[in-house]
Amino acid sequence: MSFRKRSDIIGAPPAVPRNPGMVPGRPVGAGAVPGRIIPSRPVAPGTGVARTGPVRTSSPSQSQTVEILQHPGVRPSLISSSPTISTGSSDLDSILLHQGLPLGASLLVEEAGTTDFASIILRVFASQGVIHNRVEYGPQNKREFNSHVIVVGFQSQWANELPGLYKGSSRDQKKANIAANEKKISVSNLNDSRSPVSGANDKEMKIAWRYGLNKKANDSGENAPSAPSESSSAEHYTHQFDITQRLTPAPASQEVSFVSITSHQYKPILSQIQSIITGQLKQNSNKVIRLVIPNLLNPSTYPPQFSQSATIIPFVHCLRALLRKYPRNLVLISSISLDLFPKETNLTYNLETLYDAVIQLQPFNQEMSQLIEKAYKNEPAKVSHGLVHIRKIPHLSERGLMMIHDGEYAFRNGKKKFQIEEWGIPVEDDSKDEAQTTKNIEF
Amino acid sequence: MSSVQVQDLIFHNDHSLVSDAVLNQDSQSYLSIISHEQGTSPSWLLNSLVENSLVGSSNLVNSELKRLPNGKHRSHVYFISFLHPLEYYSSGCVKNGLDITKMENFTFVDAFSKLFTEVLTDDGRDQEIQLKSFFKEKISSVVTDPKSTVFVEFPEILLTSTSITSNVLLSELNKINKICRQLFIICGQDYPQSIDLSVTNPGDSIFKVSDFLAKLYHKSQLNINLMPLPTGRAKDITGCITISKGTVPYIGTNLQVVEREYIYLVSKDGNVKLFFR
Numbered sequence: 001m002s003f004r005k006r007s008d009i010i011g012a013p014p015a016v017p018r019n020p021g022m023v024p025g026r027p028v029g030a031g032a033v034p035g036r037i038i039p040s041r042p043v044a045p046g047t048g049v050a051r052t053g054p055v056r057t058s059s060p061s062q063s064q065t066v067e068i069l070q071h072p073g074v075r076p077s078l079i080s081s082s083p084t085i086s087t088g089s090s091d092l093d094s095i096l097l098h099q100g101l102p103l104g105a106s107l108l109v110e111e112a113g114t115t116d117f118a119s120i121i122l123r124v125f126a127s128q129g130v131i132h133n134r135v136e137y138g139p140q141n142k143r144e145f146n147s148h149v150i151v152v153g154f155q156s157q158w159a160n161e162l163p164g165l166y167k168g169s170s171r172d173q174k175k176a177n178i179a180a181n182e183k184k185i186s187v188s189n190l191n192d193s194r195s196p197v198s199g200a201n202d203k204e205m206k207i208a209w210r211y212g213l214n215k216k217a218n219d220s221g222e223n224a225p226s227a228p229s230e231s232s233s234a235e236h237y238t239h240q241f242d243i244t245q246r247l248t249p250a251p252a253s254q255e256v257s258f259v260s261i262t263s264h265q266y267k268p269i270l271s272q273i274q275s276i277i278t279g280q281l282k283q284n285s286n287k288v289i290r291l292v293i294p295n296l297l298n299p300s301t302y303p304p305q306f307s308q309s310a311t312i313i314p315f316v317h318c319l320r321a322l323l324r325k326y327p328r329n330l331v332l333i334s335s336i337s338l339d340l341f342p343k344e345t346n347l348t349y350n351l352e353t354l355y356d357a358v359i360q361l362q363p364f365n366q367e368m369s370q371l372i373e374k375a376y377k378n379e380p381a382k383v384s385h386g387l388v389h390i391r392k393i394p395h396l397s398e399r400g401l402m403m404i405h406d407g408e409y410a411f412r413n414g415k416k417k418f419q420i421e422e423w424g425i426p427v428e429d430d431s432k433d434e435a436q437t438t439k440n441i442e443f
Numbered sequence: 444m445s446s447v448q449v450q451d452l453i454f455h456n457d458h459s460l461v462s463d464a465v466l467n468q469d470s471q472s473y474l475s476i477i478s479h480e481q482g483t484s485p486s487w488l489l490n491s492l493v494e495n496s497l498v499g500s501s502n503l504v505n506s507e508l509k510r511l512p513n514g515k516h517r518s519h520v521y522f523i524s525f526l527h528p529l530e531y532y533s534s535g536c537v538k539n540g541l542d543i544t545k546m547e548n549f550t551f552v553d554a555f556s557k558l559f560t561e562v563l564t565d566d567g568r569d570q571e572i573q574l575k576s577f578f579k580e581k582i583s584s585v586v587t588d589p590k591s592t593v594f595v596e597f598p599e600i601l602l603t604s605t606s607i608t609s610n611v612l613l614s615e616l617n618k619i620n621k622i623c624r625q626l627f628i629i630c631g632q633d634y635p636q637s638i639d640l641s642v643t644n645p646g647d648s649i650f651k652v653s654d655f656l657a658k659l660y661h662k663s664q665l666n667i668n669l670m671p672l673p674t675g676r677a678k679d680i681t682g683c684i685t686i687s688k689g690t691v692p693y694i695g696t697n698l699q700v701v702e703r704e705y706i707y708l709v710s711k712d713g714n715v716k717l718f719f720r
Binding site for chain 1: 481482483484485486487488526527528530531535555556557558559560563597600603604605606631633635636637647648649652671675676680681682709710711713715
C-alpha cells in the first residue's frame, strides 16, 4: 500500500527525488556556504516569474501600494500607513516618526562644521538598499533584484566604501570563526572528532556551570541571527551596519548606478536619472530606487554654475517632481554642508522647502566635546558627538504640524551604528575635588 | 489648555471666511495674502478655505458655517500650485469631506510637475516670455467663471530660480486677480532667509521676494500670517495665526476685516483647534 500526498496529482509522473540538502527553488550552490549570499541573475523583461496572489479589483494606486508592501524592505508607516523604507539607521528611522522614510519622499541631511558625519548616514542608506537585494524572503525564500541605488556625483569608488553588516562584537566574531574552523575538514579536526576525550560534546561537560551557557549559546546559535524576528513580517526591513567593515561582495552594476556631473547644466543629469529609473522599473515594477546625492553642491564635485539658484533650485524641483511621479518606487537622500551654504541664505531655505524631511547635524565644538568626555569618562559609550536638529518630517510638516525640534536629540557615531538619542546636558561630578580639599577648616 | 474655549475662525465682520459679499460682487476683485514660516505650513487652512469656497462649510475651523443644500456650489475654485501635485490637495481635502477630483467646480492647474521641464525650458530672458505665455494659456484662459476663487501657492519660486523680476510676476498675478473675485496668494515669509528689506541688490533672490511681498501687501484687503510661537516649540500649540487688514479696503461692500490673533493646534489626525490669544 502506498500513500500519496493530497496535493499530488493522481496519474502524474513521479516527482523528482529530492536531493538532500537542497531547497526547492533555490539555485544550486546558494546557501552551500553559510553566510555567503550570491545575488540571483537578472531576469530579462517578461521572463520573470509571474506574481501570484488574489485578483485585485482595487484602483491601480491601491494595488501598487499592496504590491510594494510585499517588498522585504518596505512596510507601512506608523503615522500615515504609506509604504516606508528604512534609512539603515534604526534611530534615524525613529526620529522620522514613520519608522523610516516614506516612499516618494526626500530627506536632506545638513551638516555644520568640517566633519562629515552626514556621509555615514548616506552610505548606510545606500548599503541598506544593496542588502535588500541579497536577502531571501517570502515562503519560497526567493531572492531578486528588488532595490537599486543611484548615486549622483560620485564614481564606483564611493560604492566600494559602503559599510558592511554588523556581525556582532569581536568576541562573537571570534566564536563564530572558531565554530567555522571546527566545521572545516582538516586533519586536526578529524583527530579531534575521533578522540573520545576532546570531542565537542566532551568539551561541553568540563565545567558544570557552562552547561547553561552552552545551552543558551546553542539555542541562539541555531536560530541566530534572524530567529528572534523570523516570525515578524519586517525581519529584513532594517539592518545594523558596521562602518569599519566593507560591504562584501562589493555592489554590482545591477545594484548601484552612478550619474556623474559632467556639465554645468542639470538637465542631462536629470535625464540620466530618469532613464535609469525607467530601465529599472521595466525589470521590476516593484523595485525600490534609492537616489543618493552626497555632498550636494560641494565645489570638488559640482561646477560653480551649479550653485546658482537658477540651476540648483530647478534641479531639486525636478527631483521633487520625479518623486511625486514615482511615489511607490523612489526615495531621495542628500547631504549639504552648512559651512558652504549657511541656513540664513535663500538657497538653503528654498532647498529646505523643496525637501520633505530635513535634519541638521551640529557636531560639538572642542570645548563641549572635552566637557562631555570628562563627564562620561567612566562611560565612553555615552559620549555624544553632536546635536541633531529636526526641521521637517515627511507628511506631518506639510500638513501643518510644527515639527521643528532644536537641540532635543544628540548623535553618536559608533562602530555598531549611527546612534541618535534624546539629549541631556551632562552633569559634571565635582565631588572628588571637594573631598580632596587641603584647606584647614576650623570650627 | 482644556479649560480654554475653542473658537471658530472668522475673517470678516459677517462671521465668514470667504464672504458672500466678495463672491457676489459684479465688478470688484479682492486679494488676500496667506504668509507662513517654516514649521507652520498653511495646508489645513487652504483645505478649509477651498471647502468654504466650494460648498460653504468649513468643518475643521468654523462649525457655524453650513454646507449649501442640494449640492449647490458657492464659487468655482481654481488652484494653481508650484509646490505640490493634485494628489496632495485631494488627499488633504478628504478630511474636509470633499473629493475635489470629482467636483466640477474645482480646477487644478498643475504648475509643479513640468515647471522646469516643459514650461520654463529656456534660460535667461526667454523665461519671461515663456512665463507670460504659461500664465496666459494655462491660467488666464482657464479661469472662465467670473464668480471664482483662485489660489496660487509658492509663486516666489519663480523669483528665486529664474531671471523673472518681481514686477513681471506681480503683473501676471494682477491679471489673474482681475478675472476672479477673490485671489489668495500663499507665500513663505521667513526672515532673513526669504525676506529682508535691508537687501538692496536687485539681482539677489531675497531682494526680489521682499520686493514682491512688499508690493503685494500694498494691494491686499486681507492678510493672514501663520508663524510658530516666538518662545519655541510647545506640545499643545502649533503656532499663531494673525488676521489683519490689508492696505486696501473692501470697496463696494460693507465688509470689514476682524483683526484677531489666534493660537492654534494641529493634531496628527488633522484636527484643528483655535483659541484666542
